[in-house]
Amino acid sequence: xxxxxxxxPIGAGRQFPRWSQLGPLLRVDLGGTGARxxxxxxxxxxxxxxxxxxxxxxxxFDYVDGAAEGEVSIARSRDAFDSVEFRPRVLVDxxxxxxxxxxxxxxxxxxxxxxxxxxxxxxxxxGEYAVAAAAATAAVPYTLSTMGTVTPERLSETRPDGADxxxxxxxxxxxxxxxxxVARAREAGFRTLVLTVDTPVAGARLRDVRNGFSVPPxxxxxxxxxxxRHPGWWANLLTTEPLTFASLTETGGTxxxxxxxxxxxxxxxxxxxxxxxxxxxxxxxxxxxxxADARLVVDAGADAVVVSNHGGRxxxxxxxxxxxxxxxxxxxxxxxEVYIDGGVRTGADVVAAVALGARACLIGRPYLYGxxxxxxxxxxxxxxxxxxxxxxxxxxxxxxxxxxxxGDSVRFRRQR
Numbered sequence: 001x002x003x004x005x006x007x008x009p010i011g012a013g014r015q016f017p018r019w020s021q022l023g024p025l026l027r028v029d030l031g032g033t034g035a036r037x038x039x040x041x042x043x044x045x046x047x048x049x050x051x052x053x054x055x056x057x058x059x060x061f062d063y064v065d066g067a068a069e070g071e072v073s074i075a076r077s078r079d080a081f082d083s084v085e086f087r088p089r090v091l092v093d094x095x096x097x098x099x100x101x102x103x104x105x106x107x108x109x110x111x112x113x114x115x116x117x118x119x120x121x122x123x124x125x126x127g128e129y130a131v132a133a134a135a136a137t138a139a140v141p142y143t144l145s146t147m148g149t150v151t152p153e154r155l156s157e158t159r160p161d162g163a164d165x166x167x168x169x170x171x172x173x174x175x176x177x178x179x180x181x182v183a184r185a186r187e188a189g190f191r192t193l194v195l196t197v198d199t200p201v202a203g204a205r206l207r208d209v210r211n212g213f214s215v216p217p218x219x220x221x222x223x224x225x226x227x228x229r230h231p232g233w234w235a236n237l238l239t240t241e242p243l244t245f246a247s248l249t250e251t252g253g254t255x256x257x258x259x260x261x262x263x264x265x266x267x268x269x270x271x272x273x274x275x276x277x278x279x280x281x282x283x284x285x286x287x288x289x290x291x292a293d294a295r296l297v298v299d300a301g302a303d304a305v306v307v308s309n310h311g312g313r314x315x316x317x318x319x320x321x322x323x324x325x326x327x328x329x330x331x332x333x334x335x336x337e338v339y340i341d342g343g344v345r346t347g348a349d350v351v352a353a354v355a356l357g358a359r360a361c362l363i364g365r366p367y368l369y370g371x372x373x374x375x376x377x378x379x380x381x382x383x384x385x386x387x388x389x390x391x392x393x394x395x396x397x398x399x400x401x402x403x404x405x406x407g408d409s410v411r412f413r414r415q416r
Contacts (some may be wrong), residue, residue, distance in 0.1 A: 010156035033175075035322065035374045036374065037063075038373070039051070039370075039374045039377055039381040041147070042381065044205055044346065044385060044389075045299065045345050045346065045369060045382060046368075048264070048373050048381065051374070052368075052369040052370075052372035054066075055230070055233065055372055056233050056372045057234075058226065059213045059226075060233075061295055061372065062207040062208065062213070063207070063208055064369070065363055066198060066206075066208065067312035067313050068156060068205055068312060068314055068315065068316045069204050069316035070316055073309050073315070073317055074311075074343060076317075076320045077322065080322040080323055080346070083412050084287070084352040084410050085407055085412070086247070086351075086397050087142070088396060088397045089398030090398055091227050092398040092399070094396075094398060096400060097390075097391045097392075097400040098391075098401055098402060099310065099351075099390040101354075101360065103164075104192060104304060106164050106191075107139070108164070109139035110347075110350070110386065110387050111358070111361060112138075112140045112350060112361055112400065113141045113142075113339065113361070114135050114142040114143060114363060114364075115341055115362035115363060116146075116148070116166075116364075117145055117147075117148075117170035117364050117368060118148065118245070119149065119242075120239075120371070121243055123332075124372060127149050128144060128148050129376075130371060130375045131379050132144070132155055132158070133381040134367075134370075134379035135164075136374050136384075137178050138380065138387070139162075139164055141165070143165075143168050143170045143192075144165065144166070146168055146170050147258075149245065149246055150246065151184075151247060152247070153184065153187075153188050159189065166191065166192040166193070167190040167192070169181065169185075169196070170196055171195070171292050172264060172407070179278055180193050182279055186279070188355070192282040192283075192284060193282070194284040194285075194286050194306075195272065195275060195286065196286045197272075197286065198266070198286075198287030198289070198308065198310050199263060199268065201259060202314075203310070203313050203314035203316070205313060205319025213375045213408075214282050237390070245258070248274070249335070269297070272297060273300050276300060276301035276302075278378050283301060283303050284302065284306065285297040285304075285305050286306035286362075287306065287308050287309075288308065289318060289319040291331045293334060294328045294331055295331055296340075298336045303336055304336050304337035304338070305332065305338055306341055307328050307358075308321055309321060310342075310388070312343075321343075323412075325338070325353065325356050326357055326407075328357075329356070329358070337359040338358055340358045340364065341361060346389050347386045347388065347392075347393055348385065351394060351402075352410050353395070354402060355405040355406075355407065355409040363386075365372075366386070369382065370382035370383075
């Protein structure tokens with residue numbers, strides 16, 4: 001009101017801004033334009049994925065990003081995580097949320113295991129070395145694949161003190177060679193053996209078929225054209241050691257070619273019992289999709305199971321792991337640890353899975369996006385994002401300690 005008692009006109013009392021007021025608003029972001037700056041600015045795994053898509057040839061990105069046939073399974077895995085509702089508690093001290101846990105008796109900074117992936121040096125020339133180093137820094141386990149591009153022995157030479165490294169195995173037609181590989185992993189100091197059981201034959205990964213994907217990449221007119229758009233990637237590929245499957249003798253062709261030549265479609269539960277006799281350390285079975293099979297493999301000696309449909313890359317429209325998880329936990333959790341993979345993209349996804357009974361989540365695509373986006377720094381950025389997600393989610397959920405999560409913390413959203 002003015003002195004006469006009437007309302008002041010709009011805009012009355014304005015003044016020219018002082019520099020002290022403008023200065024803070026005119027700060028220039030000098031964060032840079034390089035790879036590390038791009039990684040820092042990416043707020044989530046989706047942002048890292050977009051950086052990765054631009055930095056590698058389409059066939060490489062599609063190998064990581066794609067799944068089998070119509071890619072229904074991976075879409076359903078994501079839908080399952082999206083359908084989870086958190087049920088937060090309030091008036092709880094959440095000043096120091098802690099997502100740490102133990103995995104097979106070893107402390108881990110968060111309930112995450114880096115899953116085994118093949119062709120890893122195809123995504124970035126640092127390959128498994130970069131992934132293993134990032135995992136060690138983040139204090140989470142890393143799993144080297146039978147289809148990896150580095151041998152167990154060579155990776156072990158760079159293992160930092162205290163790193164928790166696992167080795168993943170496919171059973172080959174030649175059991176003698178399988179036994180030899182297990183012995184090599186044991187001698188190289190790998191603590192845990194992971195047997196993948198959902199790949200008796202290769203799934204139909206149609207993106208790879210359309211792209212003519214093979215290892216090593218074929219120099220077709222299409223790939224030569226793609227070179228011009230990704231010269232750095234090609235330069236790294238062509239100037240570092242040849243890209244091969246380090247633990248295999250048959251190293252060329254498509255995924256389906258290799259699976260058909262080497263993997264044994266006759267594998268049964270007796271082979272798991274045989275493997276239990278070959279390996280004295282922790283034994284994990286990956287690719288369990290039903291309660292009955294979870295019970296079967298634990299009876300045969302597994303210390304942990306991974307409820308997994310291979311990231312939707314084998315049988316399309318297979319069981320959705322997150323939906324199957326609670327029943328598997330009820331059946332075997334008193335005798336074995338239960339993990340899950342497929343569709344995990346955020347720390348909140350990990351928290352949801354732990355609340356539903358999982359000890360940990362295996363991740364593949366997220367860290368491969370990071371590897372493509374920026375090598376070791378990209379993998380570390382993904383792990384930092386997931387840890388920050390988990391810490392924030394635990395605080396907002398009103399359950400600051402991961403060990404206190406339970407089924408009351410989450411529920412599947414009702415269909416409306």
